Each structure stands twice: as structure tokens, then as C-alpha cells.
Amino acid sequence: MAFGKSRIEAFSDGVIAIIITIMVLEMKVPHGESFASLKPLIPVFLSYIISFIYVGIYWNNHHHMFHIVKSINGAVLWANLHLLFWLSLIPFVTGWMGENHFTQLPVACYGFVLAMTGTAYTILEKVLIKHSGKNSLIANVLGRDWKAKSSVVIYAAAIGISWLSPVISFVLYGVVAALWFIPDKRIENKLTRETTEIKE
Template sequence: MGKNRLEAFSDGVLAIIITIMVLEMKVPHGSDWQTLQTLIPVFFSYVLSFVYVGIYWNNHHHLLHAVKHVSASVLWANLHLLFWLSLLPFVTGWMGENHFASAPTALYGGVLLMAGLAYWILVHCIITTEGKDSLVAKAVGKDAKGLISVVIYAAAIPIAFFHVVPALLAYLIVTFIWLVPDRRIEKTLLENGHS
């Protein structure tokens, strides 16, 4: 099975997720700058989630560029990833509206953790489908970035119940780890004569 429909569907879902997140930012009543100050937590949570969706979109694009065939397990693994990402608008809104209270911040980390695990599952379903000598298998290797990200999320969730700031910093650290697109796939494609 080809990958074009999977990629197009995923792109559409991610675009809808971003749209829902921005629509959750309600226009304040009032016309002065002080009115906007109440939106700072909502805006910050939106920016953080927008960056996360952008990171997933970018890396998903690179990942699928290296894929030749899509199996049923890859389709389901991709839907699993999209499910967790589709929860981002809810946890983003809850966290922002409640000014980064402990429970919403921990749940936000829980969704990030599950999305990270879902991406790992997707990658490994692709490797199982295409074989251990596939471009994805060569590019991903031991996937230290993915493992480190999941460990940071898992550590940040309980921390959020005691101190929200370190948990938020942990989420930011993961964005910096992934902000630059995963060059491993690009590099492997170029080394193997693909453009």
C-alpha cells in the first residue's frame, strides 16, 4: 500500500489540531493592554503546543519520506499517534485557562508522554514492515532522542504535582531537543541516493 493517503490524512488532522487550539483562545472583553495580560498563560500554552505539533508534523514528514510501503499495523500506529495529538487542544486549553495548575500541567505531560510513545510505536511498526535494513531502521538507530524525550516526560509528570515550573522547563527541554528536524532520516536518504 502506498503512503500518500496516510501522509495527506495526517497533515489534515494536524492542521485541524492547530486550528482548534487557536480557536480556544477567546477574545477578551475590553480594549486596553491590561485585558490582554489575562491571556498570557493561554497564549504561552498555545505557543508551546503549536511548537509541539510543528515538531511532530516536521518529523512525521521526514519519517514518511523514507517509507516505501505502509501496512495495516503502520496505519493503526499512525492513528494511535494522531489520537494522542488530537488531545493537545483540550489539555492546552485546560492548562492555560488554569494558569498552569498542577493537575492540568501533569495531564499535559501525560498526553505528551503518550504521543512520544505512539511515535516510537509508529517508527517501530514501519521498521517491522520494511525490515531491519530499511532506510528508517538505519536512520533511527537506537533512537536516543526518542528515549530521552519519553524519560523526561515521565519524570516531569509527578514533578508537576509538586512544582509546576520544573515540569514546564522539562517540556521546553524536549522541544529544544526536537526543534531542529531529525536530520538522521535526511542524512540516511542522501547517503542512499534518495532526494
């Protein structure tokens, strides 16, 4: 059974907005009034920045992906909830990592949550493609998503490296964020080409 996608988009937007709100509330206002009082907050602020970028990336790509599907089904709803579940854990691991100044276990757990979030996003892609059909726009545009697969591999490597150097792991998380920072141009390019063909 297929039905409209407006509610899943609105719900997802709301959950992601709450996730960002929770993250910023984790940054407690310092009691002092000097720059020195801000120094203990630097790790928390750094972890907030990268997590904000990650959540923003997922929201951006989620928006693009749902823009090219015409309908959804129950499987898509559950796959989307699965993605939101892992996204909702980002504020916890972000705060834990920042409060403990990027020590081994918090950094490894942060990577685990990112890896599971990336896996959940890939599952959502596959479920949407299956629902829409192999000849659908989303199937033609996304196909084999090398960025998603390579991201999970980098996350796995970063988790292992975190026991040796949490700083290197944090840098690897930044590398993955850089890969995804620009929204998937395949979707925009495909829509632009179709619009041009219609006008001609």
C-alpha cells in the first residue's frame, strides 16, 4: 500500500530540529566572564560543531532524497524511524565525547553511532528504491552509492584507531563530513535535466 510522503517529511524535520536543540543545550554557560572561563568548553564546542554538521548533512540529503519519490509505504516508515533512532543518539555521544575531552571510549562510541546512522540511511535508500521500482527516478539517480559505503568503512577504521589515537579518529570523522558536506548533486542534476527537456 502506497501513501503520501508529507507527514514523514514533517515528522523527520521536527525530530531533527529537536536533536539540534538538545545538542546546543548540552553547552552549559560558564560562570566566569573571562576568555579563560570558555577554555573548558572548547572540546564540547568542537564536538557540537561536527555533530551539527552531521545532522545538517543528514537533513539536507534526506530532503533531497524524498523530493524525488512520489509515495512511501510502511517499510519506508520503519526504515525512516530506524534512521531517526540513530540520529537521536548523536546528542548523547556528542556530549559524552566533549565532556571527556575526546578520550578513547567516547570517541569510539561516537564513531559507532555515526556508522549505524550511515547504515540506517543506506537501508532507507534501498527501501525507497525497492518501493519506487528499479526504473524509478531514485533508482536511476542513486544506484550504487559509493559515498555511503566508503563512509561506513572509514567509521569502522576510526573506531579501531580511537584506541590508539582518538584525535586521528576525530579527524577521520571530519573527513567523512567533508565528503557529504555538499548535497548529492546527482539528484539536482537529474531534476535540472528533466526540467530542461520539458521546456524544450
